[in-house]
Structure formats: structure tokens, C-alpha cells
Amino acid sequence: MSFDGIPVYKKKTYKKAPELSRSSTKRRPFVVVGSGPIGLALALFMAKKGHEVLILTAFDFIPAGSKGICYSKEALDIFDQLGIGKRIVDKGVIWNVGKVFWGDSPDPVYQFDMLPVKNQKNPGFVNIQQYYVEDYLVDALEAMENVEIRWGHAVTDLDVSGTYARLNIHTEDGDYELDTDYVLACDGSKSTIRHLMGLDFEGRIFEDSFLIADVKFKQSRPSERWFWFDPPFNRGRTALLHKQPDDIWRLDFQIGWDADREQAIKTENLAPYIKGMLGDGVEYQEDWLSVYTFQCRRMKNFVHGRVIFAGDAAHQVSPFGARGANSGLPDVQNLSWKLDLVLRGDAPKSLLQSYDIERTRGADENILNSSRSTDFITPKSKNSTLFRDAVLELASEYEFARPLVNSGRLSAPTPCYDSPIATMDEEEFPCGPRPGDICPDAPIERDGKAAWLLESLPDGFCLLHIGEQELASDLPVLALPCEGLVAERYGSNMSYLVRPDNIVAARWRNPEPKQIMQAYAKATAQDGA
Amino acid sequence: MTASLNTSPNLDDCDKVYEALINAHNDLSDDESSKLNARLILLLINHIGDEDVIMEAIMAAKTTSKSV
Numbered sequence: 001m002s003f004d005g006i007p008v009y010k011k012k013t014y015k016k017a018p019e020l021s022r023s024s025t026k027r028r029p030f031v032v033v034g035s036g037p038i039g040l041a042l043a044l045f046m047a048k049k050g051h052e053v054l055i056l057t058a059f060d061f062i063p064a065g066s067k068g069i070c071y072s073k074e075a076l077d078i079f080d081q082l083g084i085g086k087r088i089v090d091k092g093v094i095w096n097v098g099k100v101f102w103g104d105s106p107d108p109v110y111q112f113d114m115l116p117v118k119n120q121k122n123p124g125f126v127n128i129q130q131y132y133v134e135d136y137l138v139d140a141l142e143a144m145e146n147v148e149i150r151w152g153h154a155v156t157d158l159d160v161s162g163t164y165a166r167l168n169i170h171t172e173d174g175d176y177e178l179d180t181d182y183v184l185a186c187d188g189s190k191s192t193i194r195h196l197m198g199l200d201f202e203g204r205i206f207e208d209s210f211l212i213a214d215v216k217f218k219q220s221r222p223s224e225r226w227f228w229f230d231p232p233f234n235r236g237r238t239a240l241l242h243k244q245p246d247d248i249w250r251l252d253f254q255i256g257w258d259a260d261r262e263q264a265i266k267t268e269n270l271a272p273y274i275k276g277m278l279g280d281g282v283e284y285q286e287d288w289l290s291v292y293t294f295q296c297r298r299m300k301n302f303v304h305g306r307v308i309f310a311g312d313a314a315h316q317v318s319p320f321g322a323r324g325a326n327s328g329l330p331d332v333q334n335l336s337w338k339l340d341l342v343l344r345g346d347a348p349k350s351l352l353q354s355y356d357i358e359r360t361r362g363a364d365e366n367i368l369n370s371s372r373s374t375d376f377i378t379p380k381s382k383n384s385t386l387f388r389d390a391v392l393e394l395a396s397e398y399e400f401a402r403p404l405v406n407s408g409r410l411s412a413p414t415p416c417y418d419s420p421i422a423t424m425d426e427e428e429f430p431c432g433p434r435p436g437d438i439c440p441d442a443p444i445e446r447d448g449k450a451a452w453l454l455e456s457l458p459d460g461f462c463l464l465h466i467g468e469q470e471l472a473s474d475l476p477v478l479a480l481p482c483e484g485l486v487a488e489r490y491g492s493n494m495s496y497l498v499r500p501d502n503i504v505a506a507r508w509r510n511p512e513p514k515q516i517m518q519a520y521a522k523a524t525a526q527d528g529a
Numbered sequence: 530m531t532a533s534l535n536t537s538p539n540l541d542d543c544d545k546v547y548e549a550l551i552n553a554h555n556d557l558s559d560d561e562s563s564k565l566n567a568r569l570i571l572l573l574i575n576h577i578g579d580e581d582v583i584m585e586a587i588m589a590a591k592t593t594s595k596s597v
Contacts, residue, residue, distance in 0.1 A: 383563070390567035400575040 007064035014152035030182035038311030038328035039186030040137035045336035060152035067130040070322035076122035092126035098225040120441035121452040191313035203297020217284035227407035233276020315363035317370035320408030337500035351525035362414035376406035423506035534585035
């Protein structure tokens with residue numbers, strides 16, 4: 001089954017908009033545009049906070065095609081907050097180890113561990129097809145009474161000249177208008193909303209093409225990310241092998257800028273690549289084929305008055321670092337608590353500016369890492385190739401060169417240390433996350449049972465207190481004794497003000513209630529700054 | 530800014546070291562020579578290990594070329 005050439009994973013039901021049968025319509029506080037993982041996650045965050053949620057999507061189905069398959073520890077922590085983390089980890093393929101091969105040698109020149117800090121609830125990475133993630137998010141949304149997903153409702157026009165935004169929406173039953181205070185644009189790299197606003201990206205486009213072949217076969221191989229430079233089956237270029245659930249494997253081959261896309265995905269042209277990588281005897285079925293090029297760039301700003309962008313609609317990176325969905329999810333985790341407070345009247349609108357600052361900073365970090373990886377994987381000059389090859393040559397013999405091998409620096413948290421809503425340290429602390437850092441996880445004990453720190457944090461803003469003395473505060477407190485990995489990772493007799501997105505807003509040793517309230521006011525833009 | 534890159538003479542027997550550098554390239558094609566240089570640079574910058582010194586050396590190398 002397919003729609004306009006897009007394969008369908010699961011058909012959803014289009015329904016006629018009530019606006020088409022009614023003359024007056026109520027204005028919505030916000031509308032989510034887009035039904036990819038980012039739009040759906042944003043919708044679910046807002047729904048869980050009790051808001052009435054409307055999602056508009058041009059599709060009336062969940063698309064097939066594995067697409068984004070790697071979800072990082074931080075993304076899994078976000079899925080835990082959304083209540084679908086267990087489903088994703090149970091279905092997904094857990095992996096922590098990546099290996100890099102060069103030339104004909106069967107031994108890796110370099111290998112890395114994606115979960116350098118052990119004893120955290122979630123693994124370094126889980127691989128799972130994007131349609132499962134979308135399906136689980138939709139299931140969670142459909143189970144809520146305050147959510148409406150309008151499948152097959154395409155935004156075709158946008159007017160932001162008034163005191164609110166007016167959307168024009170096209171459906172098979174005709175067009176209708178909808179008014180809203182905020183448009184949350186999560187409509188992907190080709191964002192309609194971005195085009196309607198006349199906005200564009202700034203950054204680099206890379207001239208290279210890659211062929212994705214997701215194929216199904218049964219072979220016992222470890223759940224590791226294998227990356228090749230100059231393998232015998234793709235001389236002078238690169239290749240990647242990665243496991244997904246259901247015996248599906250992601251094979252990715254660099255095929256060069258001049259490659260003929262139509263030809264590349266033909267079965268007979270694909271076979272030599274696949275057999276070269278997996279052996280002549282391999283029996284496989286094609287599951288999803290795609291040729292892609294990529295860019296590393298972002299919008300100058302993500303917040304444009306009543307229109308706010310997140311995910312691929314706001315920023316794009318090469319796929320080598322798994323930094324697409326893994327950076328879009330922190331976007332909406334960040335945006336949702338701020339928008340929630342603003343809509344409730346508990347914080348001024350200016351709080352939304354901190355979303356722009358923090359997440360454009362995050363995007364810059366991702367773009368930087370992604371660009372560096374791309375320059376290593378597809379060198380742009382003879383000299384660049386020379387140095388790349390020199391690194392690979394040295395890496396097989398000398399330890400120092402191994403970390404230089406860059407087959408993609410995989411998604412890691414992007415802290416924002418100079419956020420306008422963070423309270424800087426007033427003294428030096430020997431360890432622990434700094435204001436702007438994401439909280440590390442640790443095993444803890446609660447009511448005599450084993451638990452994890454991150455899942456035990458109260459909803460909303462809270463205080464994480466590690467110490468014997470009691471901490472008095474109006475905010476909910478998670479108090480833990482000074483022992484074990486918690487004390488090692490957070491320090492002893494420390495108090496952390498933790499934001500709803502698990503980011504440290506401030507930290508102290510024995511804070512006064514006044515200090516805590518000042519930091520809270522700053523973190524919610526109520527300090528008049 | 531205090532210069533951290535040592536640009537004063539720093540070798541006891543500079544002629545000997547220079548000779549070794551040149552001899553390493555004997556009988557190499559241009560390509561092989563370039564590769565050798567790349568490996569050598571990578572080994573040396575790791576040994577230096579000081580980011581400021583390396584950045585200064587890159588700048589110094591870039592700005593002393595007659596052809597630029």
C-alpha cells in the first residue's frame with residue numbers, strides 16, 4: 001500500500017472537520033502541525049500536562065520505511081517521561097558498541113562504547129524502526145480524551161498578521177480555517193509552515209549521496225554498529241551495517257554525488273553491495289530502499305512570534321551521528337514545559353525565548369559534530385583525504401590515532417551552560433552536573449525497592465537533595481542519602497533545582513529557601529531579566 | 530596574548546634532524562611523501578598535546594607562506 005509513492009505502515013481514519021459544518025469556531029491555544037515522532041511527542045507532552053491538543057497532519061497514515069532507527073539514551077529517557085519507553089526498549093535492539101573497519105582487514109581499527117557511564121536505566125542506544133515509535137506515540141495519544149489527531153488535514157496557508165494565527169486547512173471535504181494562538185511547526189525537513197513563513201535555513205549542503213538498503217535476513221551477528229572505510233565491496237567509499245528489530249538490517253553505502261538514484265536502487269545493482277558486505281550465500285529480502293543526500297544547517301531562530309519550530313523543520317544534520325530525532329525530542333521536551341507555564345499564566349511569554357536560545361545552541365553543537373564527521377567520512381579535497389587515510393593507517397598501530405577516527409560522533413546531550421534561565425554556580429563543586437547539564441541517572445532505593453533516579457524525579461520543577469539534613473521548600477523534593485553512585489555522580493550534601501526536562505537549573509550546598517525561589521523565578525523567566 | 534609556541538632554536542643538532550626529515554622522503558613518490566608528512570604531523574601534534582600551541586603553529590604556518 002502506498003500514498004503518492006510513500007509506502008504505508010498503518011492506515012489511519014480521516015474524519016470531516018467539524019468546522020466545515022459549523023460557522024463559528026473556537027480559537028485554539030495551540031495547534032501541532034506534523035505527525036512525525038517530534039510532533040507526536042510534543043502533542044503527548046502537552047496532553048499529559050492537561051491541555052486540549054489538536055494535531056494536523058497531511059497524511060492519513062503512518063508511513064512505512066524504517067527512516068530514523070537509532071534512539072539515544074537521552075531520547076529513551078524522554079520516552080520514559082512520555083510513558084512509552086518500556087515499549088520501545090522491549091521491541092528495540094539494544095546496542096552500546098560501535099566498530100570501525102578499514103580496507104580488507106577483518107579486525108576493527110577502532111571501537112567505542114556508547115554508554116561510557118554504566119548503571120543507568122537506559123542503554124546507550126536502541127535501534128527501532130521509526131514507524132514503531134510513531135505507532136506507540138499515536139497509541140498513547142489515542143488513549144487520551146483531550147487529544148484529537150486530524151489525519152488527512154493539510155495546512156495550505158498561514159496568516160500571522162493579526163493578534164492570533166489563522167491556518168487554512170485542506171481536506172477531501174473542502175478547505176476550512178482554524179485560529180490559534182500558537183502554531184507548533186513539527187512538519188519535518190520540507191516544512192510547509194517554514195515555506196509559508198518565507199523562512200529558510202543557514203548552513204552547508206554536502207555533495208554526496210548515500211544508499212540505504214533495509215533488508216531482511218537471518219544471520220547471527222552481534223548488535224553492534226559496524227562502519228567501514230574503503231571496504232572491498234565499496235572501494236574508496238564507506239559503508240554501515242546496523243541491526244533493527246524483526247531481522248531487518250540497515251545497510252548504508254556511500255555512492256557518490258554523481259550516482260544515478262533510479263539505477264542505484266534496482267535489485268540487480270544492489271545485490272553486489274549486499275553480497276559484498278554479508279557474503280555471497282546470504283539470502284535476503286528488500287524491505288525499504290532510499291537514496292539520500294544531506295545538509296547540516298538550521299533556521300536562524302526557532303521562535304517566530306506565534307509560530308514555533310522544532311525538530312527537522314528547524315534544523316537538519318547528516319544521519320551519521322543519529323542526531324535527527326535525538327535532537328528533536330529534547331526540543332519538544334524543552335518547549336512543552338515552557339509553553340505549559342506560559343499558557344497557564346504561570347510564566348511570561350518571554351520564557352519561550354529561552355527555548356530558542358537553548359535549542360539553537362543545541363542545534364549548533366549537533367551541526368558542528370555532524371559536519372566534522374561528514375568531513376572525515378567524505379573528505380572534500382586531496383589533502384583532506386590524505387589526512388583521513390593517515391589517521392586510519394596510524395590507528396591500526398597507535399592508540400592515539402583511534403579516537404581521531406570519526407565515523408559519526410553519536411548523539412550526546414547538548415548542554416547550554418550560558419542559558420539565560422540558568423543560575424550560575426556561586427562556588428566550586430568537585431563533581432556533579434553543572435547548571436545547563438542534563439541529570440545523569442543512577443540506581444537508587446525507594447521504599448525499600450530498587451529504582452532509578454530519573455524516573456523517581458517528581459513531575460514539573462523539583463529539588464533533588466543528596467544529604468542527611470532535611471531541605472525545606474515549597475517545591476517537591478526527592479531526598480536521597482549520601483551514598484553509592486548517587487553521591488559519586490552528584491556529590492554529597494548537594495541540592496539541585498531540576499527542570500521538568502531533567503536539566504539542572506541551579507545547585508547549592510545548604511541553600512536558603514530564598515535562593516531556591518530566586519533560581520526558580522529565573523528558570524521560569526519571572527525575575528524580570 | 531603570551532606566545533606559547535616556541536619559535537626560538539630548540540634543537541641541539543638541527544642539521545641532523547633536518548637531514549633525517551629529508552631522507553625519510555627519499556625514493557618516495559609525491560603521493561607517498563604527502564602521506565608520510567600527514568602521518569608525521571599527526572604523530573607530532575599528539576605528542577605536543579597542547580591545543581593552544583597547535584593552533585598557533587597552524588596560524589604561523591599559514592601566515593608565513595610567500596605564495597599566500
